Amino acid sequence: MSGGQRRWFHPRARTAAFALAITLAIQVFTSLAATATSVLAPEIGRDLGVAPKLVGVFVGLLYAGAMAASLASGGFVERYGAIRVSQVAVVLCAAGLAMVVGYAVRPAIPLPVVVIAPLVIGLGYGPITPASSQILARTASPSRMALTFSIKQTGVPVGAALAGALLPALALSLGWHAAFLAVVGIGVAIAIVAQIARASLDAHRIPGRALSITGVMVPLHLVLRTPALRELATSSFLYAATQVCLMSFLVLYLTESLGYSLVAAGFALTAANLGGIGGRILWGALADLYFAPRALLGLLGIVSGLCAWLTVLFTAAWPAAALIAVCVVFGMTAIGWNGVQLSEVARAAPAGQEGAVTGGSGFVTFGGVLVGPPAFALISALTGGYRAGFAIVGALALASGARLVVRHRK
Secondary structure, three states: OOHHHHHHHOHHHHHHHHHHHHHHHHHHHHHHHHHHHHHOHHHHHHHHOOOHHHHHHHHHHHHHHHHHHHHHHHHHHHHHOHHHHHHHHHHHHHHHHHHHHHHHHOOOOOOHHHHHHHHHHHHHHOOHHHHHHHHHHHHOOHHHHHHHHHHHHOHHHHHHHHHHHHHHHHHHHHOHHHHHHHHHHHHHHHHHHHHHHHHHHOOOOOOOOOOOHHHHOHHHHHHHHOHHHHHHHHHHHHHHHHHHHHHHHHHHHHHHHOOOOHHHHHHHHHHHHHHHHHHHHHHHHHHHHOOOHHHHHHHHHHHHHHHHHHHHOOOOOOOHHHHHHHHHHHHHHHOOOHHHHHHHHHHHOOOOOHHHHHHHHHHHHHHHHHHHHHHHHHHHHHHOOOHHHHHHHHHHHHHHHHHHHHHHHO
16 A cells, blocks of 8 residues: 555544535535525516615625624534534525525515525524634644645635526526525535534534623634734735625626626636636645745735726627636635635634634624625715726735735835
């Protein structure tokens, strides 16, 4: 048996691979659920008689729920286990989508249900990263930490890519209600399958761990008073805003401003997310082997800002290949940074508190996600288009990336 085979059959290697596989599957689903409304916004808006631009409000409410859940998740992960928390989170995401379908089918249902639905999806989306960080920090090889976290984080663009590739076609053939219900069914199945991982991966839970309102704020205080964690969290605020605006508004921009079909615009979003998938793996490997992670994060911010400015220049006369190429590079940078950032947060966290600290850092990150889409939607409403929004988020990402590079050199 070769050395590589011996490493693979080592119990630690099998556990690490198993943990990565289950956390990746859960991440893919929650990303698919969180992106579904943005991808199908034109169809949903037409059906419900609302402006598609209001998807920014929906996304903002979704991430408000995610922001709160991320901060509060640390104690729940330690008490009930990361897998159990993830199962509940998956069910919440499915329930939120089902609520949207319920309102569309039965308009007599009170309108607040449509406001509650994105909050419910957000409450499911928020705990996923803290829960998976708790698992991966314990099972991943220290020399492959950034790559492991980056592979798990590919679940975000994979889920969004699946949404862009599959949901428009499904909605056009069967209706968006059926597309949403298909996602709901997938979520229920994943929650059931995840049960096989609970005995092994939740073995370190602390059933007697006390939960309190004051304890919720402890991880955030730790992040803010620790220089390394504070720098990572603040930079992720603007990066997250750029990422979610790309994912939420690219389809609307291409369909409304450039006259693309829903399927063609969905393909462009898929291309961006495929770039994000490759970028996350590439940047994770480079951070483990060659580059200082914080300097690499700075370069990614600079390039994503430049890509946002190129997006502003899109016109119907642009060759499709050139437009897709920009979307791919935009995705590689604006979507590809998370794994490197999360692995650095886990390294800087006290042992055993990786999930809680990731939740505190995620609270700041989700702040950018919460502010980004509504602000982008407001700018779009004021200017009558999407170009100004992309120009502004590009400038902010570029400035944040340049700051990281300068601080690293000093």
